[in-house]
Amino acid sequence: MPELPDVETFRRVLARHAVDRPIRRVEVADPGVLRDVGTRRLRTVLRGRRFEQPRRHGKWLVAPTVDGPVLVLHFGMTGSLRWATDGEDRHRHDRVVLTFDEGELRYRDMRKLQGVRLVADEAALDRLLSGLGPDALDVSREEFVETVGGLRRTVKTALVDQELVAGLGNLLADEILWRARVHPRCSCARLGRRELGGLHTAMGAVLRQAVKDGRVPPRRNWLTGHRDDPDGTCPRCATPLHHGRVGGRGTVWCPHCQPAARG
Numbered sequence: 001m002p003e004l005p006d007v008e009t010f011r012r013v014l015a016r017h018a019v020d021r022p023i024r025r026v027e028v029a030d031p032g033v034l035r036d037v038g039t040r041r042l043r044t045v046l047r048g049r050r051f052e053q054p055r056r057h058g059k060w061l062v063a064p065t066v067d068g069p070v071l072v073l074h075f076g077m078t079g080s081l082r083w084a085t086d087g088e089d090r091h092r093h094d095r096v097v098l099t100f101d102e103g104e105l106r107y108r109d110m111r112k113l114q115g116v117r118l119v120a121d122e123a124a125l126d127r128l129l130s131g132l133g134p135d136a137l138d139v140s141r142e143e144f145v146e147t148v149g150g151l152r153r154t155v156k157t158a159l160v161d162q163e164l165v166a167g168l169g170n171l172l173a174d175e176i177l178w179r180a181r182v183h184p185r186c187s188c189a190r191l192g193r194r195e196l197g198g199l200h201t202a203m204g205a206v207l208r209q210a211v212k213d214g215r216v217p218p219r220r221n222w223l224t225g226h227r228d229d230p231d232g233t234c235p236r237c238a239t240p241l242h243h244g245r246v247g248g249r250g251t252v253w254c255p256h257c258q259p260a261a262r263g
Helices: 004-017 037-048 122-128 141-148 157-160 170-180 193-213
Strands: 023-026 055-057 060-062 070-074 078-086 094-100 104-110 115-119 240-248 249-253
Touching: 004 055, 004 060, 004 078, 004 104, 004 193, 023 037, 037 115, 070 170, 094 115, 104 122, 115 122, 141 157, 141 193, 157 170, 170 249
Parallel strands: none
Antiparallel strands: 023 094, 055 060, 060 070, 070 115, 078 104, 094 104, 240 249
């Protein structure tokens, strides 16, 4: 599932290859990924335009055009954005393709849970993203503590709630909680400012490295490097990992490093 580091990689792909270059052709292989815009309008409005520098907010990629509308991409559980040079075969899940003089920008998605939007301007973009919390890489320690502290829900469900903090998914949340030695089922209300500050520190460290790697890395010294092992053990203490569901999501933790709260 694409999370903040993946979307940052997609942003860099667009910035490197497509900024300030005219869009020669727009092809929609599957209109099922279009949201609130039709195929004809997407083609008509984008053809001939140039992208300005793109930006990311959580899991959303925002690509403004020069003096024009804003293309907004969300990658759901299986989406990606790829650059292909002339002659490269297209994938059967390439749903929308923007052609430039030197190659193609391909929006690929198997499950089509989210998709491609086109909004008129920045004001419309603000309305579209108004329900999101601050970007997980930008949120300050104080804002994080004030937002999450005291909530009467499990800390895992709070971390993946995009209305609180935007950009974290299942893998990142589990990794952050493991780094901070916090049990995923612990109530936010039981966490003090010191523990919440530790979560914020762990979040920053995990995100910075994951962005550098372009994904949530399956490193052997990370929890993510062991979560899919049949007999996975904690990379810190070698205790067998526990698997369960928290808020309906598959969750992995170390029972030694992340003991359940008592009382």
